[in-house]
Amino acid sequence: MTEVPEILRYNAFAADPTGGNPAGVVLDAADLSDERMLQIAADVGYSETAFVTANRSEAGTPRYRVRFWSPAAEVPFCGHAAVATAVALAERNGAGEVVFETGGGEVTLHSTSDGEGTVTVSFTSVEPEVRDLEEDVLARLLELLGLARSDLDPRFPPKEAFAGNWHPTLVIRDRELFDQFRFSPAPVAALMREQGWHGTVTVLHASGDSDFDARNIFPVGRITEDPATGSAAASTGAFLRDLGRAGRTIRIHQGAHVRRPSLLTVTIPAVGGIVVSGGAVRLS
Incomplete structure (x- = not known):
């Protein structure tokens, strides 16, 4: 039986409690095949689910390989799922700067946390x-x-x-x-x-x-x-x-x-x- 990874669900960019765009996040996806990631994304049913497939540190900055899948196919980059993933990582490891290596290029994200634990993320896109x-x-x-x-x-x-x-x-x-x-x-x-x-x-x-x-x-x-x-x-x-x-x-x-x-x-x-x-x- 295939082990089911932990799938987190976040709502990104909400203007009020009824708004925003939901994304799935799998923080431990190193052992997942492409077929399995696509299946999970389809089962979750959101526009995209993010999968963290590798991580390392370079000059003290954490770097993560992140892949994004819609229910139909892999996409090079997804902003709202990237923000959701950065929030999930900040909640796990603490706020700060991280770099995501994505199919669309390297993306730098900065997260901050207020006194109530609410995390806000800014990401800088690849060269447009x-x-x-x-x-x-x-x-x-x-x-x-x-x-x-x-x-x-x-x-x-x-x-x-x-x-x-x-x-x-x-x-x-x-x-x-x-x-x-x-x-x-x-x-x-x-x-x-x-x-x-x-x-x-x-x-x-x-x-x-x-x-x-x-x-x-x-x-x-x-x-x-x-x-x-x-x-x-x-x-x-x-x-x-x-x-x-x-x-x-x-x-x-x-x-x-x-x-x-x-x-x-x-x-x-x-x-x-x-x-x-x-x-x-x-x-x-």
Whole structure:
């Protein structure tokens, strides 16, 4: 009989007690095969589960090999599951700096704990990249979302942004349309597989100079929209820096459309990785 590892469950980036994005965390996964990790992720049923498969120390800083699996496949990086894992490690070993070696590159995380034991984590993404979204791919994506090019905010040309995963990033001008657009999950999922978009399709609305509302499309199994997406938040920071908005801190409000309100804080330095901050609370 296969031994079942301890599976922790955390809720990350919650804006209130009803919100956030749940993630599974397995801290002792060194002996698990790929097939077993996929099975566990499918059984847990969250958008991602994180598996710590190795650890070592370098110059006094703990380093962990962390792999992320959705119920359908491995993904290079998952921000909310990384935050959940960092909180779990801080609760076990104490707060401080750790480095995660992920499929998307090395990610540095800083955790702090307040007097009541609540842990907050900031992670610095890998070096981001931004590239133009090919016109034919953009046209296909817009059609699948029931949108037209004229529906996009001209201040934010559509791009693909990377800070651990590639995310096509669209900004809709009209708030009502942002709230109401619909899509069929299967064709969107097929386009995402074709284009190598292992994260989400990021759709934004600029609700203020420093505030963005986000819907992150992630059609995997029962899940169609992600309530809080750390990798997409980092990619959004890269997207905005490419448009000349370095030096700002923004707030991303996500999850309202799936009744799990979430809040992610994103700091956009002039160079280097994008910084995403939030917390996670233990569910079980």
